[in-house]
Amino acid sequence: DGGITQSPKYLFRKEGQNVTLSCEQNLNHDAMYWYRQDPGQGLRLIYYSQIVNDFQKGDIAEGYSVSREKKESFPLTVTSAQKNPTAFYLCASSIAGGVTEAFFGQGTRLTVV
């Protein structure tokens, strides 16, 4: 089945450690996105990528980094510089350009203790 896979579903890390969240898609989509979902704040865009080896900062990129070495993969690293990393992270993909809808993964809930 085609879709977006985020792993793991739940992740725990100690404060000060970097952590990488995985996002893989087999929909052959060019565009991929990372959002952070917090209660009362909706989905806020962290980073997005329209093509391999290219990505853009979203609205809340500070403390995060991404790479896009393969079309299928768009991993997100939450660094120790992110002041409030505990959140629900959603990855999405879409056909780049034109009128497209985004398809979402199940999300990863990161808890930093």
Added chain:
Amino acid sequence: AQSVSQHNHHVILSEAASLELGCNYSYGGTVNLFWYVQYPGQHLQLLLKYFSGDPLVKGIKGFEAEFIKSKFSFNLRKPSVQWSDTAEYFCAVSNSGGYQKVTFGIGTKLQVIP
């Protein structure tokens, strides 16, 4: 920069009541507009979308939305809600062409009481 504003953050309705959720966007160019829904414990999924043509768009499960360009609005409506419509609803906008960026509103939690 584009932005999306959803006016109602939490709505409680009885079954069979009519629903209208407000959404306004801010962007100077041509936009694509979306409503997504997140049922409890499930993925975000598309409810409906507008890109051009008829400003009244029909989606799944009896939902519709109307694009009013002069008001920068894309309100979601349903004539008669059901308990199963209990979910969180997100309005989203993307710029047409170029480097496409999708921006979401903060969401509206809808609770339908049987």
